[in-house]
Amino acid sequence: MGFLDYAPAPESRGILTLKDAYGLFIDGEFVDGTGGTFTTISPADESPIAEIALGSDADVDAAVAAARRAHTKVWGKMSGRDRGKYLFRIARLVQERARELAVAESLDNGKPIKESRDVDVPLVAAWFFYYAGWADKLDYAGLGADPRAHGVAGQIIPWNFPLLMLAWKLAPALAAGNTVVLKPAETTPLTALIFAEILQQADLPAGVVNIVTGAGATGAALVRHPDVDKVAFTGSTAVGREIARTVAGTGKSVTLELGGKAANIVFDDAPIDQAIEGIVNGIFFNQGHVCCAGSRLLVQESIHDEVIDRLKTRLSTLRLGDPLDKNTDIGAINSAEQLERIRMLTAVGEQEGAQRWTAECAIPDKGFWFAPTVFTRVEASHRIAREEVFGPVLSVLTFRTPAEAIAKANNTPYGLSAGIWSDKGSRILAVADKLRAGVVWANTFNRFDPSSPFGGYKESGYGREGGRHGLTAYLKPALAAPKAATPIARRTRKEVTR
Numbered sequence: 266m267g268f269l270d271y272a273p274a275p276e277s278r279g280i281l282t283l284k285d286a287y288g289l290f291i292d293g294e295f296v297d298g299t300g301g302t303f304t305t306i307s308p309a310d311e312s313p314i315a316e317i318a319l320g321s322d323a324d325v326d327a328a329v330a331a332a333r334r335a336h337t338k339v340w341g342k343m344s345g346r347d348r349g350k351y352l353f354r355i356a357r358l359v360q361e362r363a364r365e366l367a368v369a370e371s372l373d374n375g376k377p378i379k380e381s382r383d384v385d386v387p388l389v390a391a392w393f394f395y396y397a398g399w400a401d402k403l404d405y406a407g408l409g410a411d412p413r414a415h416g417v418a419g420q421i422i423p424w425n426f427p428l429l430m431l432a433w434k435l436a437p438a439l440a441a442g443n444t445v446v447l448k449p450a451e452t453t454p455l456t457a458l459i460f461a462e463i464l465q466q467a468d469l470p471a472g473v474v475n476i477v478t479g480a481g482a483t484g485a486a487l488v489r490h491p492d493v494d495k496v497a498f499t500g501s502t503a504v505g506r507e508i509a510r511t512v513a514g515t516g517k518s519v520t521l522e523l524g525g526k527a528a529n530i531v532f533d534d535a536p537i538d539q540a541i542e543g544i545v546n547g548i549f550f551n552q553g554h555v556c557c558a559g560s561r562l563l564v565q566e567s568i569h570d571e572v573i574d575r576l577k578t579r580l581s582t583l584r585l586g587d588p589l590d591k592n593t594d595i596g597a598i599n600s601a602e603q604l605e606r607i608r609m610l611t612a613v614g615e616q617e618g619a620q621r622w623t624a625e626c627a628i629p630d631k632g633f634w635f636a637p638t639v640f641t642r643v644e645a646s647h648r649i650a651r652e653e654v655f656g657p658v659l660s661v662l663t664f665r666t667p668a669e670a671i672a673k674a675n676n677t678p679y680g681l682s683a684g685i686w687s688d689k690g691s692r693i694l695a696v697a698d699k700l701r702a703g704v705v706w707a708n709t710f711n712r713f714d715p716s717s718p719f720g721g722y723k724e725s726g727y728g729r730e731g732g733r734h735g736l737t738a739y740l741k742p743a744l745a746a747p748k749a750a751t752p753i754a755r756r757t758r759k760e761v762t763r
């Protein structure tokens with residue numbers, strides 16, 4: 266270790282009491298599944314963490330049946346005020362067990378403890394607090410008086426924010442009066458299972474939330490189950506397409522939150538120091554395993570060299586390594602499979618003629634790692650400019666005018682998020698207005714708040730999560746008033762919207 270290097274500052278794992286094996290959480294109890302087991306490992310050193318049940322079709326069926334009973338007998342009848350109390354209780358228990366959840370998340374996912382502790386887990390609590398507040402106010406959500414829950418929601422989540430995605434899914438569903446069967450991702454089931462213990466601690470009635478671990482086949486069984494009324498999915502566009510095909514024509518309601526290839530646009534009048542931090546946060550936060558990551562940097566030509574120089578200097582200071590070390594900025598890639606995909610796409614980037622730069626940093630011997638990488642001279646046709654790498658890899662493109670920036674930003678099959686860096690408020694508003702992206706950040710990036718809706722255009726999916734809009738997905742609109750005799754075109758706008 267050199268002079269002024271950081272000493273290791275590992276967070277203690279002592280706070281975690283893990284079981285060797287976890288069953289499925291069905292009807293309020295942990296039960297053995299009938300589909301065998303798999304091992305969840307730590308991506309930082311490939312060591313096993315616990316044995317996890319692999320949910321079979323029969324297990325999914327049992328979970329859906331439990332959710333249906335709980336909906337009919339308990340949760341669907343309970344007042345919103347009482348549902349809200351449970352959600353508040355869950356939120357407080359998450360806060361109480363925050364450190365334990367953060368350690369488990371970093372262990373299973375590979376993300377730096379700094380992030381799980383300061384971002385993921387606090388947002389999980391915030392999401393439950395926020396939707397707890399809606400539970401008794403659904404009549405005021407703008408969906409008509411007395412809107413009704415769908416019934417049983419089947420929810421499938423990815424591995425990049427395991428507990429946070431659970432919260433995004435569960436909190437609005439429960440607030441709206443649905444019961445749930447949730448399937449966590451196969452590489453990151455741990456925090457969902459600890460969360461199941463929290464539900465027991467909160468005395469949540471049995472069957473209101475069921476957690477069925479497993480891989481794609483378990484998810485597919487949940488999606489096609491005839492007694493699931495609503496499907497919510499976050500994950501890849503390919504799987505999203507398959508889910509859309511499966512539910513087509515079944516009457517199931519569906520929301521999909523899929524991939525992204527966000528443009529982070531830096532104008533020449535941007536506050537450069539903040540912009541550099543924003544670029545780093547935009548793509549290197551959570552190892553770039555972020556669907557709304559700012560993976561395409563669009564920088565105005567006149568400041569390109571300065572921005573890239575400063576960016577490289579900044580990236581050279583990032584510390585890659587043990588996710589449980591409080592000084593770590595870049596943790597482990599979540600799985601061998603994901604690492605392979607990042608390697609493949611970056612190799613293609615070089616072959617296609619982009620110029621690669623990789624931060625110099627020591628890579629641990631074991632585990633899955635990828636050093637922060639920047640590609641310059643990227644062209645819009647390159648695969649690294651079009652496809653989601655889902656890793657710590659930035660593609661840099663340039664532009665000369667705002668119109669060119671907008672055209673390039675929108676030149677993607679996705680449309681989840683975007684960022685604009687400029688000193689001029691009027692320019693920010695004018696550009697934001699023309700970006701085909703669900704979320705546009707101005708002079709910041711990757712900011713989340715439970716009151717703010719999130720979701721995409723085009724291949725990034727449909728539906729919104731978060732805010733009042735996030736409730737829409739979990740409520741049937743109130744029955745429409747009897748049809749007016751006047752043709753719709755002749756009615757006033759006010760009448761139509763009412």
Ligand code: ADP
Nearest residue numbers: 421422423449450451480481484485500501504
């Ligand atoms: P990622 O690229 O993030 O791994 P996936 O879309 O493969 O995204 O996975 C997201 C979630 O979807 C995971 O929980 C995974 O197990 C689940 N999944 C994968 N295939 C299917 C499928 N055919 N039907 C339903 N869920 C699936």
